[in-house]
Amino acid sequence: MVKTIHELDLKEACIQAAREVIAEQGIEGLSLRDVARKLGVSHQAPYRHYPSRDHLLAAIMQRCFEDFANHLDQASQAHTSDALLGMGEAYMRYAAEHPLEYRLMFGTPWPEPAAHPELVRHAVHAFDLLRNQLLQHLQQRASAPQSDMLALLAQAELQALFIWSALHGMASIQQANVMQHLVLTPGVPAQAEPYLMGMMHTALTLGPTQAPTQASPAPSAPAPKKHEN
Missing domain, CATH: 1.10.357.10 (Tetracycline Repressor, domain 2)
Structure with missing residues (x-):
């Protein structure tokens, strides 16, 4: 027997309906009115759980x-x-x-x-x-x-x-x-993710074990040249 909306957990049903609205219309299309319409309930019903x-x-x-x-x-x-x-x-x-x-x-x-x-x-x-x-x-x-x-x-x-x-x-x-729009050597797209994992592992293995306690000082500006008279 198919459950009616009154037998469902309305709070949970609103979440599921909202995800469907987002999948169909994008996040910009989400509204409580559309959620209510999808569930077949009054426009005010979702407001019981979501102000x-x-x-x-x-x-x-x-x-x-x-x-x-x-x-x-x-x-x-x-x-x-x-x-x-x-x-x-x-x-x-x-x-x-x-x-x-x-x-x-x-x-x-x-x-x-x-x-x-x-x-x-x-x-x-x-x-x-x-x-x-x-x-x-x-x-x-x-x-x-x-x-x-x-x-x-x-x-x-x-x-x-x-x-x-x-x-x-x-x-x-x-x-x-x-990547499908880039001109890449054959095999590179398939290797990209494993390569990333390997590089992260290398960085963690070889990287410093202590964070700097303060920002490195900025390099000094070069002294202005003296002009000969």
Whole structure:
């Protein structure tokens, strides 16, 4: 027997309907009115759970970040020999298999973060998974005493931002099909992702184990030449 909308969890049904609207019309086409129309309920029904479009969008993005973090976490646990490699491969796989969700997380302007703390919490958790793996990696390699933990944490955060930027760049290039328009040597597109993983591994292996404590001083400006009279 097919369930009617009154037998469904309206709050969850709104999220599913909103994702369908976004898939069909893009994020710009999302409205509570369209969600209600797709569900066959009154225009006011979605407002019982979502006071505004931003509240519904935040709920969708929160769900995406939650699934994304679980995907990364499971991959890191499965790759016991190299958790970072597992997370990197899982990141690229998620972006390829869930392009809509990936664009929602990283290609959509966020609703006001202060009004949606759960969205922020789930997004931060995804970053923390990567940072914590890197911190563990640095602690195993570092010769610095444990009292220098703050420097190790800063280095882990810098490396996490570096890795995330590299993975996001490759995922975005792949989603936009940029490489198909480039004149590349045969085999290069297929090698691009494994090459990226190898370069990140090399950078983490050879890179510094401590973050700089302060910015490097800017080079001095050359002294002005003296003009002879």
